[in-house]
Amino acid sequence: MTMPFYVAPEQFMKDKADFARKNIGRGRPLVATVYSTGVLICAENSSRSLHKVSEIYDRIAFAGVGKYNEFDQLRVSGVQHADIKGYQFSREDVDARSLANLYARYMGNVFTHEMKPLEVEILVAEVGAQPGEDQIFHILYDGTVVDEDRFTALGGEAETITARLARAYRAEWSLSEALKASVQALTGGERELSSRELEVAVLDRGNGRRAFRRILEAEVAELLAGREPAALEAGS
């Protein structure tokens, strides 16, 4: 496409970034945090069928905020990449770091070269074999990768939510404690979020080969009430 008038590159980039930030900020936020046996991802999402959090591979999960069709395409590409890599090499060779780098490269490329940047922020999480080896990668609309090892927040008011989580965070906390703190961080105590409006999933070391598991609405309610559902502890 030809440019009718000269626009300074600084202005052009700033406009794109503002555009992406504004639209991502309108989306409902999402938090991820490590807990004693894995990684918890908790999103505000009233839809039961259009997911923000999904499984990529055995130990890797994906989450996105912003424009649904855009992060869903990224999700499917991630699944395709991971499955092909596992097929070509070994299941052990599929890791979150290389996937996060691929996402970053793609999103950075779109931001620089396309008219419209992607209006998404995504998260790639991997549960490690031991506590302390879990990884959380937060990738921004322009391809910036932020590597977190404890918690992060995506979407609108991400900074405020991260600050709230930082105050509440305790190392090796249980799933129930982590979920309560996550919901508290999302709302800031100003409003109520019922289990119906939450999409919760975990990557748990105890789940066998495929660590990803969605936490159903009833189980979320149990966890928010401070009870660890028996089924979760059994790792089923």
Place this chain on the structure above:
Amino acid sequence: MTLPMFPPGHDPGPNFNEVLHRLGFGPFPEAGPGGAPGAPTRAGGLPGGGPGMLTVPGGGDGRVPSVPFQVTHGTTICAVRYGDGVIMAGDRRATSGSAIAHRTMEKVHAADTHSGVAIAGAAGPAMEMVRIFQLQLEHYEKVEGQALSLEGKANQLSQMVRANLGMAMQGFVVVPLFAGYDLRRAKGRIYTYDPTGGRYEETDYHADGSGGRDARTTIKLGFRDDMSREEGIDLCVRALWQAADEDSATGGPDAVRGIFPTVATITAQGFERVPEAEVAQAFGRVISTLSSAEVNRTLPAADADADAHEPDSAGPSKAGATKATASKATAARKAAKQP
């Protein structure tokens, strides 16, 4: 590697085999329209555009080329419906001609949580087919957010068998047996295939492979509706025993090395392997009920009076029928020693 990105008109959707082909890794040609067996699988790939794994020398005169080396196949696999779902079983022997190529091959695999696939035929393409099939089911589940129906899974496998037709005509036949628990209908179901990809649903049982015929007959004679888990396992084990008895390419239980056939149950709780110790016990029960035509009448160790240094060739057979015939035989032998 780059992130696979397909334009909207060329998205392979949840089909992993198709993704593999788009990116040039597919071992099985696509079976869909325009993707006839023999279509080139990757740019600059194998000469002749064969199915991607092997090129068999053959002229362009239209004759089917001869297989250049001995193909590994020969097997017995079976699936039997029982009260809680389906039981699948398979022997562990792989042969190459008359030689035993492998003693501990696994021929019964979990396809996903609620289905299993057993394979007979050329080992290389068969194992690859199982692997791609497992990946396909998992890939679909992840991309679509829900698992395929049992019928859908069976259909997928059918397409993969059909895609292998070119190889099958060159001697590398793969014939799978697919069984699973249909969560929507709450029952176990069994599907069989022919080398061209034909898919047939069986109501109660099926067995395939070089010893399949013997196994089928055995199951046919012993089958009852709503068998218990133990009865079902015993019937499968009996079928494998009979197949191994008649077919040189089917391995029986190997008590010396501790290798026993693979047995698995598929129920509402999912695919679960039956522990080897339990399979060994089932063989013990089956052997103890074999007819006198099948058991050596002079079986020495089944008799308590037999000399201690005589080798125990019967394994765990200590029970009634065998013991009775063996006792008679020992008595007769003792009588014969009398001057």
